[in-house]
Amino acid sequence: MNSSNNKFDCIIVGGGLIGLLSAYFIAKQGRRVALMEQSLLGRESSWAGGGILSPLYPWRYPDAVTDLVNWSRQHWHDLIEQLQQESGIDPQSINSGMLILDQEEQAEAIDWARRFDIALQTVGADQLKTLEPNLGPSPEQALWMPEVGQVRNPRLINSVHQVARQAGVTILENHPVDQLLIEQGQVIGATSRQQSLYAPQVIVAAGAWSAGLLERVGYHLAVTPVRGQMIQFQAAPGFIQRITLYRGRYIIPRRDGRVLSGSTTEHVGFDKSINPQTKDELIKAALEIAPRLAECEVVHHWAGLRPGSPEGVPIIGELSNISGLYINSGHFRNGVAIGLASCQLLCDLVTGQPTILNPEQYAPH
Ligand SMILES: Cc1cc2nc3c(=O)[nH]c(=O)nc-3n(C[C@H](O)[C@H](O)[C@H](O)COP(=O)(O)OP(=O)(O)OC[C@H]3O[C@@H](n4cnc5c(N)ncnc54)[C@H](O)[C@@H]3O)c2cc1C
Known part of the structure; x- marks a missing residue:
């Protein structure tokens, strides 16, 4: 140049x-x-x-974050259409919804959703079994956010x-x-x-x-950098349909049967390495959410450095x-x-x- x-x-x-x-x-x-x-x-x-298009436990964040999430959600489909048309690449954005199996903060979550007009419902144990038969926990009541989407980052x-x-x-x-x-x-x-x-x-x-x-x-x-480690199982397509969050860990089912599970939040500077103990811990957490993942192979394990901010x-x-x-x-x-x-x-x-x-x-x- x-x-x-x-x-x-x-x-x-x-x-x-x-x-x-x-x-x-x-x-x-x-x-x-x-x-x-x-x-x-x-x-x-x-x-x-x-690639989850919502924070985990979104009510825990300041309104400044929710404002950005909401604006993004309202304009997301137009962006994806534009990207697909102009690039010919499909980012595989799907509206899989997010289930939250924790029970402790349900009142806060419901208040927050009302305040920001966000779709959030409760589902009972029977309905949960019908929606996702392969889940392990069966709380009396889970939270269901039907409008949460996901995208394939790469x-x-x-x-x-x-x-x-x-x-x-x-x-x-x-x-x-x-x-x-x-x-x-x-x-x-x-x-x-x-x-x-x-x-x-x-x-x-x-x-x-x-x-x-x-x-x-x-x-x-x-x-500051905050390391996140993730793993990926190879399951059959449809094994789990919805992003599911439980005790700070989550699983994300992709259309083709991949199931991602994560993630850690580690303050270790610019070290992007992965380690076997964390892999075992992530597998344990994923199996707690969906026990039959034990039958699936873990095909990837990786880490990234998030830009952490107050x-x-x-x-x-x-x-x-x-x-x-x-x-x-x-x-x-x-x-x-x-x-x-x-x-x-x-x-x-x-x-x-x-x-x-x-x-x-x-x-x-
Ligand atoms: C395990 C994990 C799971 C996550 N899950 C989700 C999720 O489900 N949903 C969600 O919304 N977010 C998620 N995130 C967070 C999300 O990925 C980040 O917030 C986002 O990618 C930040 O994008 P960025 O472009 O700021 O940073 P980066 O993607 O890190 O890009 C910064 C770029 O700057 C370049 N760079 C740095 N210094 C220089 C320099 N001096 N000169 C030139 N280039 C430079 C780097 O090489 C890099 O390519 C996750 C993150 C991790 C690690």
Whole structure:
């Protein structure tokens, strides 16, 4: 790339779901966008995740998270249709619903659902047996959220990658940004070992790595890596139909019979390794939810580093002391469930449009 084509309207640092979707939305507004990814696109947290389109125990989160979930849910089907049409890749988004077998917080859950007008019902033990005969626990009453969907993360990433390219985003893989360029309180670009790119707007969407980059320009971002390990069983299609949550662990049935189960939340820095003790613990928890999974082989075990933030509220917006430098990071356990709204909000801010939600609750301070 020579000096005449290293100038853009906007540079995105990080090619996970959040960086890619931000890039796509901004490019669709007619801006020249470049995205710099340190390794390959979407191979970190966005690849590792389960793709549930709702937080687990969603009533435990601040309203700022629920607002993002709700906006995303309302616009999700349009996005998926658009992605499918433009990319030809099906992210396999399905509305499998989520069952919650824990009994302790049912009153809080019901209040929360009423307050936000979210579909949440209770089902008795008999109905539960009819819905999902292969479940182990049989609580007197379970919670059922029929509108919770799921998506296959790698397919979603591939699809967004494709449409971002088609929208004209310049994508540079293997370009680790090591420095944000600032001149007189204004961002002017970003550099990697290979080259410098210039733009009056730079967005840090580097997931768990965002804080390290911002530290170098004197900004403390409260985002830290939180490791999550997951396993995958191979079962027969239809063995379980619904996402099921119990005692902090869950199983996610895919259409083709894969059943994902997770996940841990470990504060171990940037260590993405997996270990056999955790695998055993995850198998035990999955068998508690669906005992007949004991007959199925565990075919995969992996880990990803979530961008953990206080109470799971992402930081979205422009720094007050460095003009043009934006953040879209800290989506913690819910980047897929809230990513659509967070990237639209970021795009609104960057392009000076009216915002979809009140940006104040996510603004970097
Ligand atoms: C086990 C597990 C289960 C999960 N399950 C769910 C779920 O069911 N539902 C849900 O909504 N969410 C889930 N999540 C969370 C979700 O995956 C994340 O919130 C989301 O992927 C964050 O996206 P991101 O783009 O911010 O981060 P990432 O996907 O980590 O992307 C950040 C990117 O930035 C790049 N980068 C970093 N530093 C630099 C640099 N200096 N220069 C250039 N590039 C850089 C990285 O290489 C990476 O590709 C789960 C996460 C895990 C780990």
